[in-house]
Amino acid sequence: MRGLFFTFEGVEGSGKTTQLGRLSATLRQDGKRVAETREPGGTSLGDAIRSILLATRNLEMVAETELFLYLASRAQLCREWIAPALNAETIVVCDRFADATVAYQGYGRGVDLKLIRTINRVATGGLTPDLTILLDLDPREGLRRVKERGQVSLPESSLDRLEAEALEFHDRVRKGYLQLAREEPHRFQIIDATQSEEAIAAEIWARVEPLIGSWTVQEGRR
Numbered sequence: 750m751r752g753l754f755f756t757f758e759g760v761e762g763s764g765k766t767t768q769l770g771r772l773s774a775t776l777r778q779d780g781k782r783v784a785e786t787r788e789p790g791g792t793s794l795g796d797a798i799r800s801i802l803l804a805t806r807n808l809e810m811v812a813e814t815e816l817f818l819y820l821a822s823r824a825q826l827c828r829e830w831i832a833p834a835l836n837a838e839t840i841v842v843c844d845r846f847a848d849a850t851v852a853y854q855g856y857g858r859g860v861d862l863k864l865i866r867t868i869n870r871v872a873t874g875g876l877t878p879d880l881t882i883l884l885d886l887d888p889r890e891g892l893r894r895v896k897e898r899g900q901v902s903l904p905e906s907s908l909d910r911l912e913a914e915a916l917e918f919h920d921r922v923r924k925g926y927l928q929l930a931r932e933e934p935h936r937f938q939i940i941d942a943t944q945s946e947e948a949i950a951a952e953i954w955a956r957v958e959p960l961i962g963s964w965t966v967q968e969g970r971r
């Protein structure tokens with residue numbers, strides 16, 4: 750029996766990193782073994798790839814290069830880290846995963862969706878999340894939050910390469926995520942990210958708790 754795999758998705762500034770931290774803390778308080786990771790990154794190769802991907806100086810990067818770098822980071826993370834953790838019956842929570850490539854490179858950049866799905870399968874080796882939390886937010890509000898987190902007087906300089914994309918790009922990403930959620934309603938949970946941090950955490954827990962319950966029973970745990 751394997752562990753459980755939860756992923757968090759959303760546009761920039763949707764609060765997924767905060768909520769991921771809260772969910773992990775709740776699960777740990779509940780006595781569960783939890784491992785947190787993120788994409789791109791999560792391994793030393795992946796972190797090196799992440800810095801190439803997000804560096805604002807790499808403006809010449811073409812869509813195909815970007816695509817393969819995200820996939821390379823994912824292939825490494827799945828095999829080096831996620832699959833072994835799941836095999837060790839750990840609950841893995843990941844900040845972005847394969848859906849992000851469909852939303853950003855597919856819907857955002859216009860790379861062929863079928864091609865992305867095919868190479869995503871190669872990268873993940875077929876690993877799919879048990880639950881994906883989609884924090885839905887208007888990118889205008891999300892980018893406002895991101896800028897607020899950075900230097901208020903020099904907002905643009907605090908954005909990474911993808912955050913600095915045009916608003917229409919982020920609108921397409923948001924639409925892409927919502928389309929993905931419509932296609933797989935059982936895996937996705939859409940949450941209105943304009944709510945308070947507390948309300949969002951409660952909604953996430955309401956969806957996670959039953960999964961934990963049936964998993965615990967299957968595992969023959971307490």
Ligand code: TMP
Binds near residue numbers: 846
């Ligand atoms: P972060 O904002 O969650 O740290 O993610 C880093 C950026 O990478 C964010 O702008 C979304 C982007 N991204 C993609 O474009 N494609 C992907 O496959 C992943 C995982 C992230």
